[in-house]
Amino acid sequence: MATEVTVPVLGESITEATLGEWLKQPGDPVAVDEPIASLETDKVSVEVPSPVAGVMGQHAVAVGDTVQVGAMLATIDAGDGAAASAPAPAPAATATPAAAPAKDESGAGYGDQPGAGTSDSPAALSPSVRRAVLEHGVDPGTVKGTGRDGRITKEDVTAAASSKPAPAPAAAPAPAAAPTASGRGEERVRMTRLRQTIAKRLKEAQNTAAMLTTFNDVDMTAVIEARAKYKDLFEKKHGVRLGFMGFFVKAATMALRDIPSVNASIDGDDIVYHDYADISVAVSSPGGLVVPVIRDADQMSVATIEKTIGDFGKRAKEGALKMDEMKGGTFTISNGGVFGSLMSTPIINPPQSAVLGLHRIEERPVVVNGQIVIRPMMYLALSYDHRLIDGREAVTFLVALKNAIEDPTRILIDL
Structure with a gap:
């Protein structure tokens, strides 16, 4: 007797998904709750577990097909999946x-x-x-x-x-033949649903918001010294490494409190101000950029923020982020510096009105107290909706953030 596997409920207002890949092929043994397929939604990838143990039957849809919630994906035939998956004593094992x-x-x-x-x-x-x-x-x-x-x-x-070791050269190589493809091949790959959604939302943001980007730079000396001094004790006590994002998230929440328009959004003819700071943190995943949300980041310590970001990063790579973790957010921080970016103009994440772009740290000559010194500097970029946020407010926000990072004591005493 065969058991049907259907598309599960994917979340509020999500009615369809795209089959990303089959994790089990017909004839493979399957255990209860073992993932058999991966579905791509507008936000995350979702693995579909097997409701029973048995043997994988026929696939009802192909990779790349769009499926509705409740539609049949495949069948699981009766059989002992656990026994079938045990290693056989044959030499091939x-x-x-x-x-x-x-x-x-x-x-x-x-x-x-x-x-x-x-x-x-x-x-x-x-x-x-x-x-x-x-x-x-x-x-x-x-x-x-x-x-x-x-x-x-x-x-x-x-x-x-x-x-893999390089092949040994032949003793008498034959004359090289003319390459048939001449290195000009092409491959056509269908966009994932996540990539399609990213493209659509970013273009909508450009078409809707009056976007402007303001830059500043920040001296990272104090944060680097604090991290070097306390990173071992921090990791021993909290079980997570002390990075730079914890400082920036905490500093951003303080600046958002001082400049509430940067934390606001436009809804029709209304401006919605938030008395909380839910920070969306851009995280790289195999399917593209995703932005899970740190809820009430303004109420968190640096250690709690670092733990949350670390958990998001790990589960994003595994495709295990949940739908609810991607919803909402009042402000976004994107760290292109981990990939080596020197400067960029990030695009806001609607309905949010601003996004902060962080970049790589590099030593540059700067003037301090009339002397030219070498300091580890980082460019900051704030892209914002000029319909809501004025240039004065954008600059004030960046200066407040810069002051907190250059003097981390401000973060400790909430100044």
């Missing part, structure tokens, strides 16, 4: 490690799952992993997966390719 590979917190969780002959099947791999396998010429059967449940990620393929 030695190709599969006896112990499951350890999970890597940095894994993206979008690869394939090893075992049952699926890890070396190109059709079973996610699109990004398949592309990496073809580009690097790596046999997926020899790659140890570090993603969720041991699935292969693109980073695993890249690491395997970099460690």
Whole structure:
């Protein structure tokens, strides 16, 4: 007897999704609650668990298809999924490690799952992993997966390719033949639903808001020194590393309190002011940029903020962020500096009215007390809706943020 697997309820006002990838192929053993497919919604990826144990039946939809909530995805045939997944005593079983590979917190969780002959099947791999396998010429059967449940990620393929020894040169190489493709190949890949939503929302923001960007720079000396002095004690007490984002989020909430229009939004002909600060933090995920929200960040300590951001980053790579964690937000902080960005003009995240862009820290000559000195400097960029926020308010906000970062004692005594 076969059990139908349907599209689960995805969240308020979400009625459809796109099938991102199949995590189980027909004939694979399936355990209860084991993910069999990944769905892409407008905000996050959602894994669909199996309601019963058994054997994977036929797929009812293909990767890239749009499915409605309640629609059938596949069937699970009756059978002992746990017994089927146990390693057989046959000699061929030695190709599969006896112990499951350890999970890597940095894994993206979008690869394939090893075992049952699926890890070396190109059709079973996610699109990004398949592309990496073809580009690097790596046999997926020899790659140890570090993603969720041991699935292969693109980073695993890249690491395997970099460690692969270069082939020995032939003793008498034949004359090189003219390349057939001349390195001008093309590949057409369908946009993920998340990428389509990002594109749509960013363009709507440009078309709706009167966007303007104001810049300033900040001397990171004091924060760097404080971090170097207390990072070991901080990690020992709180179980999380002390980074720079905790300082910036806390400083931003203080500046938002002083300049409430930067924390406000436009609703028709009304201006909505918020007496709380829900900070959206841009996080990179395998499917694109997502912005989970730190609720009531103004009431949090730096340690709590760092823990929350760390948890968001880990689960974004695993595709495990929840719908409710992506909703709302009164102000956004995007840190392009982790990728090496020197300066940018970030786009606001509607209905918010402002976004703060952080950039890389680099040593530059600056004048301090009449002397030219070398200091670690960072450019700050505040993009805002000029319909609501005046230039004076934008500059005042950046100056308040700059003062707090250059003198972190202000954050401690709430000045």
